[in-house]
Amino acid sequence: MTKAFPHRTHTNVFIWVAAIICAIVSLAVIITGMVVFVGYMIIHPRVPFISVTSASLDNLRYDQAGLLEIQMLIVIRAENDNARAHASFSHTSFILSFEGEVLAKLVADPFDVRKNSSTDFNYVVSSSQIPLDPMQMEGVDTSLKRNEIAFDLRGNSRAMWRVGPFRSVKFWCRLECELRFHTSNRTYIKSRRCSSKSK
Incomplete structure (x- = not known):
C-alpha cells in the first residue's frame, strides 16, 4: 500500500x-x-505664545449723530521663553472690532523668534468716522457713563519649534480678548486674558 x-x-x-x-x-x-x-x-520646548503687552487709546471721538472715530496703538508680543529652541510664526492675523463693527485687520509676515527671546509688533489703528446703529450708539453711551470702553481683539498665529534636525508639529496660538480703556483719561486696563499662554 x-x-x-x-x-x-x-x-x-x-x-x-x-x-x-x-x-x-x-x-x-x-x-x-x-x-x-x-x-x-x-x-x-515650552510653548511659544502671543499676548498684548500694552495699548493706548490716543483718540476717541463720538458725536450725537452716532459717528465714532478712534486712533489706537496696540503692542502685540510673540514670545519664545525656551532657552534651547527657536520658534517660527506664520499666518499671523487679528481683527479689531467694536460692538460687532470691524475697525481694522492686523497682520504680520512670517517671522522667527530666537531662543529665550521675543518680538514686538506695534500696530497703529486709525479709523475714519464710523456710523453706528442705535444699538451700537447705546453701547457707547453706556461705556461713557461707566468710564470704560471695550474693543474686541480676535486672531491667531501659527507657531512651530525649530531645533537642529528636529521640528515639532505646528500649532495655533489663539488670542481672544477685550481691550479695555478708561474713557476719562483713555488709559489701558491690563488683563491677563489677553494672551494665548495656557493659564
Missing part, C-alpha cells in the same frame, strides 16, 4: 525579500520615532 505524503512547496524568494524589507522599514520607523522622542525630551 502506497501512502500519500503532502506536497511541500518552497516559499518564493520574492516573498522573503519583501518580508525582510518590511522588517527593515518597520525597524527604521521605530528607531526614528525613538530618536525624535528622545530629542524632544532633551529639548523639552
Whole structure:
C-alpha cells in the first residue's frame, strides 16, 4: 500500500525579500520615532505664545449723530521663553472690532523668534468716522457713563519649534480678548486674558 505524503512547496524568494524589507522599514520607523522622542525630551520646548503687552487709546471721538472715530496703538508680543529652541510664526492675523463693527485687520509676515527671546509688533489703528446703529450708539453711551470702553481683539498665529534636525508639529496660538480703556483719561486696563499662554 502506497501512502500519500503532502506536497511541500518552497516559499518564493520574492516573498522573503519583501518580508525582510518590511522588517527593515518597520525597524527604521521605530528607531526614528525613538530618536525624535528622545530629542524632544532633551529639548523639552515650552510653548511659544502671543499676548498684548500694552495699548493706548490716543483718540476717541463720538458725536450725537452716532459717528465714532478712534486712533489706537496696540503692542502685540510673540514670545519664545525656551532657552534651547527657536520658534517660527506664520499666518499671523487679528481683527479689531467694536460692538460687532470691524475697525481694522492686523497682520504680520512670517517671522522667527530666537531662543529665550521675543518680538514686538506695534500696530497703529486709525479709523475714519464710523456710523453706528442705535444699538451700537447705546453701547457707547453706556461705556461713557461707566468710564470704560471695550474693543474686541480676535486672531491667531501659527507657531512651530525649530531645533537642529528636529521640528515639532505646528500649532495655533489663539488670542481672544477685550481691550479695555478708561474713557476719562483713555488709559489701558491690563488683563491677563489677553494672551494665548495656557493659564
